[in-house]
Amino acid sequence: MKFIKYYLLLSLVFLMNFSAFSQTRKQLENQRKKYKSEILKLNKLLFNEVKKEKNALEALKDINRKIDVRNKLINTINLEAKLLTNEINGNERKITKLNKELKALKADYAEMIYKSYKSKSQQSRLMFLLSSQNFYQAYKRLEYTKQYTQFRKKQGEQIQVQANFIKKLNDSLFYQKKVKDTLILVEKNQKNEIESDKKNQESLISQIKKKEGKYKREIQRNAKEERKVAARIDKIIKEEIAKANRLALSKSKSKTNKTVVKKSSSFILTPEAKALAAKFELNKGKLPWPVKEGIVVRKFGKQPHPTFPGIIINGTGLHIVTSNGSNAKAIFKGEVLNILVGSGGTKNVLIRHGNYITSYNNLENSFVKKGDKIEVGQDIGRIFTDKVSKKTKLVFVLFKNTTRLNPASWILKR
Template sequence: MKSRFYIVFVIAFFSCFSSFSQTKKELEQQRKKLNREIAQVNRLLFKEQKKEKNVLEDLKDLNQKIDIRLSLINTINSEAKLLTSEITKNKKEIAQLEKELAILKVDYARMIFKSYKSKSQQSRIMFLLSSQNFQQAYKRLAYMKQYTSFRKRQGEEIGFQTDLVKKMNDSLLFQKQVKDTLILAEKYQKEKIELDKNNKEKLISLIKKKERKYKKEIQNKIKAEKKVAKKIDKIIRDEIEKANRIALAKLKNKIKNTKKNEFVLSPEAKALAAKFELNKGKLPWPIDQGLITRKFGKQPHPTFPGITINSTGLHLVTQKGKSAAAIFNGKILNVLVTSEGRKNVLIQHGNYITSYNNLDKLYVKKGDTIITGQKIGQIFTDKVSGKTTLIFALYKNTTKLNPAAWILKR
């Protein structure tokens, strides 16, 4: 009966530990990911040589680093709480195991003592010879065998129970060491956040002195971004109109009820678009290494909450000299060159279009067939901020989509 109890207990213990390990593993992976993000922020946003002091950019970068550190501290706290809960639970289970082990040992000692007494009073042979008949002798022999077997099992069970207690104690010690490490990591991050917050206060103080000037700069930048976005929208509409005229002419107007600002697709183009859709959430990033410094869509300005930004795509910062790569097979629909000389490449994938803005040198031209991962141009590095930023956008016909939902999560 006791043997069954211990088997059930051990199964329950290890199943609980397995469930805990899975949750702990997820938190550990998240912690490692956030540490990598902090390293990237330091490498890409703070180590590049800047020719001029740009307090707005510096404050935005600092806020991003603080946010990641706060997320890391929350993750560390969750991991530490989970460990505390498990340590408490394991202590109770070890106490129960030790209690059961003590009972086992007492029972076993009592059994050994009785066995010794029975041997001194009457030998096993005399016990058998004193049987009244053969059947009784057979039963006595069977009883002695069972008794010997039971003693052996009891001894093995004590050994097993002792080993289990040792393993649980070792596991408990390891968990305590992990928790101590997490506490130190949390303390380190809190110290770093305090330094970042002090720097942030200094930057805010500088910004407040020239708030009107900085707000005007931001408004001008937003206007410039809107101007570029309108140009891209017009290019896409013009390209759709042009492509549809050619397609309808080839098909001799067999296709009716075509929608405005939507591509008329050939069977090959439909198949390409379908493949693109099937890869949603699995498409590669247009840069090898980097991080998102601005998300897609409407959002408050990181420095002046009263100002709203409407981002047409993702702002991805990478290392100087890096190139942008196509995220899927397609063809170069068009190339837009801004007044500052920056290039924007549009790649068509059926009725989907990917936009790679803020390029310096180009390796492709309009009409080229492109394959996944092919480099299309070197990304421009701002001489003032020292940042190498790609503005990556995604369209379905003329509708803007959130690229973050289509590329792999990092």
């Protein structure tokens, strides 16, 4: 009985430890899969096409990104392998201890069987009962023989349970060793890939240093162009807000000062628009991405330039690279507020959701027109693919009235 309690306690402790390890290892396994998936996506979206003219600055940024993800993958593999080593060592100790216990249990059982065999004859059992001094003693002796038989049976079952448990531990140990061997192989492959990437990285850094002035001027020129585009969008949004407010007031026959309306930077919301804005807010962090698949290559807000220290770049929204031929998709239902045309002929579709506006910039063409009602996931337009870099990039911006918000806080995390 003591052995059974001990065995059950040992099993419980093992399962609890295994569960705790598994939970942590499961998280690491999911993280490893995520990084592997990200590397595949990077290769597909940033390195799949052969560029006609290689922009060393852009190429370096892409290489650095891939090296960073590979390093994260290797760190995750190392943590996972360390946990597996702890599990394997723990299992080996448990198996050694259980085998000793099983050996002792089998020896004890064999001795008991031998003694039982020597006194097994019906005659000796009958004599054992008949030699009782009274009926009560005979009854007790009969009960004893029954209990002895049950004990033998139970001990045999204990041996079987113990043997099965050891087999399961051995199977688990074998699987863990295979997983660890696979992880070591993956880590080795990733290190080889990083070495190859670093050679490309060094070559690109050398090219950039030779033309550093040229690249810095290019960055400043692009930043100036982006500021002009942002200012134009801000102006259009303010005009659209004023126009929408005038329309809302004319319908409500309000005597609000027209000058105040013209200078207003916030939408006057109808009950329907207010309800739509409330639903938009309730979906913060759960809104779908504006592309089927993509990688954010520039985040929202001010950030240091990835190559040149001291240069600050500003992201008005999210710059998302996606696959060639992809369409931009509406992240929420609303109405097309306006469609702007850029200097290079690319389009920017603005969709209003109450007092929120989503902007889908750098479209080759648009499938919608001003005033159209839009549903969640609806295709807005084909995203432009740069003929030189071969990158298909959407600039996705989010406003509340005239204030820019970080779209990453509103869409689902990938």
